[in-house]
Structures are given as C-alpha cells and as structure tokens.
Amino acid sequence: MATAQRILTDEMIKAIKAYFPRYPTRQAVTLPALHIVNDRLRYVPLQAVVEIAELLELHPAEVQDTLSFYGFFKQDKPHGNTRAWVCRSIACALRGGEETLEYLCDKAGVEPGQTSADGRLTLEFAECLGACDFAPCMLAGKTLHKDLTREKCDDFLRSLE
C-alpha cells in the first residue's frame, strides 16, 4: 500500500479531524469520515479505508468491517451524478412503488443498484424512506420526489445532468 496514490485530500482530512472533539474515541468518527469521503468521491475505495484507519488510529480491517455492514458505501466505482433511491416498502408498494422502480429501471436501462451507461444516474431500491404520506416516493440526492407518477418519473429522468 505504500506506493498507492493517496486519496484523501487535505480538505477531507481537515473535515474528518473536525469531528474528533465531538467523541471520546477516534473510532466513533468512522461513519462521519466515511460520509465525508463518500460525499466527495461518491465511493469509498479501499485505499481511502486505509487512510481513514490511519487517521482514526484503527486497523484498516476495523474500518472495512464497519463500512461493509452498511450497504450504503460503494467500493468498486463511484455512483452516478445523481444517486436515487426508490422506496419499495409496504406503504409505497401499496401505491405503486415497485412499479415505479421497474419503470425507472426500464427507462434508464439499469437494474436496481446499477449506474446508467451515461453515468448520470445510479438507481437503487430503498427500504422505507419515511415519506409514506407521499407514497410512492424517491429520494434523489437531497431531493425527495413525492407522489410519483410516470410523468413525474419522465420529468425526473429528463432533468438529470
């Protein structure tokens, strides 16, 4: 690993270190650190895990253990420009959530979890997004798309950058 190109920038390291005073242990900064890297790189490659571990005075395996528990962080390649989660849990499923997910997947030409060929969209299923009053719903980046219809799905796909 000594020869590997370093991934964490000074800005990321500074952002991670800013979390240190919040917790009595360094290990507690694991999730914030993973989010900081993921927000910027859209994934957390193994080399980043090694560098986070170094900062947090942990073994890389400890960081990797935590990371791999949460299905949230990708490690093979960055997600698309927009990462969208379509809810498939019961309240959304009752109002067409699964059909919405299928429709979006068909239109974008992907399976849940995959990124479209143009790299604009990573589409995933979600378990309950906690917006059952707006079922079926989708969280795209920081935007909650409510009461989805086919038209709204089309608009969403057209709006992607």
Next chain:
Amino acid sequence: MVCFAHPTNCGGVFHTPYEERRNDRVAKFDPVLLANIDVPGSYTRDVYELRGGYRALRKAIGPMQPTDVTEVVKSSGLRGRGGAGFPTGLKWTFLPKGHPGPIYMCINADESEPGTFNNRILMELDPHQVIEGVILSCYATRAATAYIYLRYEYPLSYERLQLAIDECYASGYLGKNILGTDFSLDIYLHRGAAAYICGEETGLIESLEGKRAWPRIKPPFPAVEGVFRKPTVVNNIETACCVTHIIDRGADWFKSMGVPADPNNPRDAGSYGPKLYCLSGHVNRPGCYEAPLGITLRQLVDEYGGGVWKGRRAKAAIPGGISMGLFTEAEFDTPLDFNGPGRVGCLGLGTAAVVVLDETVSMVDFLHNSCRFFAHESCGQCTPCREGTAWSLRMLDRIKAGKGRLKDIDLLLEIGDSIGIIPGTTICGLADGAAWPIKNAIRKFRGEFEEYIRATNPSGYAVTDAVPALPVLAHH
C-alpha cells in the same frame, strides 16, 4: 380477556372493562406536538419563540433541580414513543446515582419502521421543539453530551436540526453555562448509513461508536453501561418533544389526555398524552395526525384520513409499523393505545404508524413485502433471525412463483413462533417484528393463503416431500 402481547405489562389479564376507562377523553383535541407546523418559518428560532418556545427551558433550567424535572416526567406517565413504550421518567432513574460522569444522551432519530414518519415531520417542521426537549432531558439526566442519531435518508431534517442547533448555540441555549447556570451541554448530529437495525437502542450505540450495528446483550442496560461504556439514555424524538410540553404545562395536563391506567392492574402504566399517528397506504388523505392516545384505528382512518380510497372497503391494516402485525377490518374498532393492539394478537402499539390495505390487496403479496424487508434488514448476528427471515422470504418467493405447498403455511408459522426475544432465541426484537406479520397474516387470513397455493400450484400443493431449493434470488 387474555392479553397475548403484553403479559409482562398487564399481567396477562384485563381487569376493568376497557371502555369505562377510555370514555370520551379522545373526542375533542387541539394539537400539541403539531401546533406549529403550519406556521410559515416554523423551523426558525424566531417563530418558535414567538409561539411560546423555550418557555419550558427557562422554567426548568435554574429554578428546577434535575431531579424535579425527572419527577414531573415520571408523574406525567409519559411512555417512550419509539415503539417499546417504556416509561421515560423511570428509564432516567435507572442511571447510577451520583455518577461522576460523563453521562450520555442518545436521541434515536433513526426512524426506519415501514409506515413511520412522525419524527421526520417534527424534525423538519419544528426542530426547535425537538432541541428544547433534548436539552430538558439532558438537564434531568445530567448528561453533558447528546448525540442525535439521524438516519441518512432525512437530508432536510439534517439541515433544519443543524440550523436549530446553531441558533441555540448563538442564543445561549446550548454550550457552556446555559442560562447562566452551571449546566453545559453539547448536541451533535450523527448520521447513519441506511440500516434499520440502528434504530434498536444498543445497535444505535454500537453504530455510534463506529462499529457494525450489532445489538448488545442486555444486561448491562444502556443506563448502566451504554455508549463509550458510560451510562446512557436512549430516547426517541417524539418522546423528547413530549418532555418539553410536560415541563411547560405540567404532569396533570399531560395526564388529562389518553387512557388512564387500569386501577385494578398495578402493572398497567396507562397511555397518557398526545400521540402522532402516521397514516398511509390506501386512504384518501395520508398524513401525520395528532390525537390523544386511544383513538380507534377506524376513527383515524375515517375521521382523519378521509376513509379508504377509491370508495373501496378496507381489508386489513398495520397498526403501528409493519413489525406490529395486522388488524383485520373487523378489528378496526380497537383503540390505538399501548394496550389495544395486544388485545387482538398484535405485538403492540409500536410507532403508531397505520398502513391501510384495501380489499384488492393479496395477503401473499403483503407478506412477501414484509418478509423481504426483514430479510434485508436482519443484521445477521443471531442465527434464528438471519436464517429465519431469509428462509421465510425464500418460501414466499416460491409461493409467489406458483410452487407453494400447503405444508409451507405451517412451516412459516413455525418460523414465526420460534424467532425473536419472546421465544427467547435472539438478542433484539427485530425478529419479533419479522415474526408478527407472518403470524398475524397467516392466522387471520389462512384461507387466502391456502386458496392461493391451491390455485397457483394445482398439481403440487399437497406434496409434502422436501423440495429442492430454488436458486437464491438477488434481493440486494
């Protein structure tokens, strides 16, 4: 009447006729927790203070001793709103007396139970109410640090809570020497990473420490040894909000709402106060509604939700998040308080999130959705849960693929009866949540499952030989 779900709570038997206690206390009601949400700018400190915010804080911090605050909360009968319904004040008293500290407060905002979104409404539209409740709870428990464990899927809640916290630091409600007293408090937001199990209190603690969210064996309970091996209280967002109003208006006011405890049953802690009910699924007006504990599911659906959509009839409903099981339409008159759902074989009130299923819904589809959720969210620590949830999903997959056998129904029930903390085979209650939809769906709709299996697998429904496993379908 025998209570199946709360044998430890009500002693297994209801002594006093229920309707006599519930009476008409539920009829007229002004919102408490949701009083501000329609006001423009409700998430800002200015609006919150104009509407009476931080009055409770000034009333408590300084003039009242921490133990006084705990006493008021204890005498209000407030029970935790996160799902288990444990008396909040009592939980606080489990902290070791005279502990040198630090004591930690963890606020559980990892709301992930399917159907539940009341905490999201509070955090997005009235975050200062949340923060005030957290400050008061920390004052009562002498906690100097509070972590709000917020699920990742709530970006707006994150923004608004952070804004509220920043405003509080700026106005001296947080930080060192709050309101000139020797009470100091820091509140930090900690974001999760999309894992349902982080809503389990010890799973949350493990996750906060930077580890995989594997629930801990209790004891030691968090009050004795929690996060960073220090005494810890874990409270829900809505619970914290209730604390604000209890301090502001008093324990008697809080006790004037809801269903009083059964005087003949010393183990019944009652169901006091307002509650946020989440209503979704096949209703005309889904939403978060506030009512005193004890309205019936039918009242909620008809009076608040505008009835079942498309002029259809309801077939069933989830009473408090999917983990709690199912009401049949005939059971809709059951009150949604801490004891009600247990009377019809459900696990409990849970998060009071009601999801209505209309007459067109196949219970096989419902159960498949439920089993898929729990198979996906089981943390994998306890074998009965990890294997039981995955096995039940594989069976439902097979039934839906037209290869079901009548024998599968009993096998599903057997799994349902053997996973969880109630049969005593797992560390946390996730598996009980997985088991209850299975048990309720099959016991209450068995005919439909039999009919489905006979119709979709006419040549094989009666076969009882072992079947070769289907290829495992990718659900991830």
